[in-house]
Amino acid sequence: NRLRQSDIEQIKFRIDGISNVTPLVYPRFNAGIRNGENSTAAQVIATTSYFQLARQSFPRYGRFITDSDDATGRRVAVLGEQARVDLKLPDNPVGQFIQVGREWFKVVGLMEARGEMFGQSQDNYLVIPYQTGLSLSGLAAQPDISILLTVDDIESLNGVTNRINALLRRLHKINNDQPDDFKVESSQSLAQTVSRISSTITVVVAAVVGISLIVGGVGIMNIMLVSVTERTREIGIAKALGAPRQFILMQFLIEAMVLAVIGGMIGVAIGYLLGFAAASAIPNFPPPAVPWWAVVGACGFSALIGILFGILPASKAANLAPIDALRHE
Structure with missing residues (x-):
């Protein structure tokens, strides 16, 4: 089942504590949206005058859709800033004409920019206008409607959500053992969903980073162990000339640390270049921004990894007996 126009009317009159109830449909036009040779993939929203209040987004230039526009099915449009840019319209596009599908629409407003998310x-x-969208897209008989509304008091959000859910189940004649054929979402639930997704991504990224650090650390340790083996005679000569154990230990720890820091700096550079490439290739992708403290932190953490995984080979070098080391070929 789909939400119907009658559902909107029932919600308006039966649910207390709500306002700015407005239907939304997303009609598709095969010919797209064009201004001469310029086109845009902007989403078309057919709605009523309450949309701007429910969304708290208002025109920068011109006006929004009015009840009169909707009632008479006028061919008027209000643009978002990105759609204006794509269509290469002037900063104030009010009065310009664009093609939506095969119909000409007059631009009556430009909305305030909201940026990216x-x-x-x-x-x-x-x-x-809502009725214009229904008639031009052939959705008038069976529109796939979404309903947007605002709650007067945020404290009553859960109660309003539950009442709407119960009302729609009753209107759609859904039995107790049957699932909903609709979905009721709030900005709060969407924020919680985004938070859960962000937390999951953080855990996955942390796990990948942790595994990468271990693999990198083991690689450094193996390189240093090979270095100790190849330089056994050199270590023996140094000890025979009086080099203390601590000197040998520090020498190899510093080498491991330097190796790790160089690797960390290369990683930062590769990450920045990949971010720059993504920003160039993907529309609206934010440009890379690497603060100095992140670079310092990465180098410091790399140094710590180098020291931790360099302890074993450094200890092996420091504990070599001079006589055995000098006999090594």
Whole structure:
């Protein structure tokens, strides 16, 4: 089942503590959105005048869709900033005409820019009157409707959500043992979902980084063990000339630390270059920004890894007996 126009009316009149109830449909037009040779992949939103209040987003230039526009099915549009840029319209595009599908629409407003979220533009959309969108896209008979609304008191959010859920189940005649054929989401639940996803990504990245550090540390340890073996005679000569155990120990620890720091710096450089490449290749991808403290921290942590995994080969070198070391070929 789908949400119906009657569901909107029932929610308006039966649920207390809500306002700015507005339907949304997302019509698709095969011919796309064009301004001469320029086009955009902006999402078309067919809605009512309450959309700007529910979304708390208002025009920078011109006006928003009005009830009169909706009632008369006018061919008017309000653009998001990214859609304006893609269509190469002037800074104030009010009064310009664009093609939506095969129909000409007059631009009556430009919305305030909202920037990006998670690397995606929040301004890549175009708003047209609700009834206009239904009639032009052939959705009037069976529109796939979403409903946007605001809760008057944030403390009552859970209660309102539960009441809407119960009302829609009753209207759709869903039995107690049957699942919902709709979904009720709040900005709070979306924020929690984003938080869970972010936490999962953080754990996965931390695990990958941890494994990488262990693998890198083991690699440094193996290199240093090979170095100790190849330089056994050199160590024996140094000890025979009076070099103390601590000197040999520090020498190999410093070598391991330097090796790890160089690896860390190479890693930072590769990460920056990959970020720059991604920003160049992916639209709206944020450019790389590596603060100085992150570079210092990476080098410091690399040095610590080098010291930890350099202890074994350094101890092996420091504990070599001079006579045995000098006999080594």
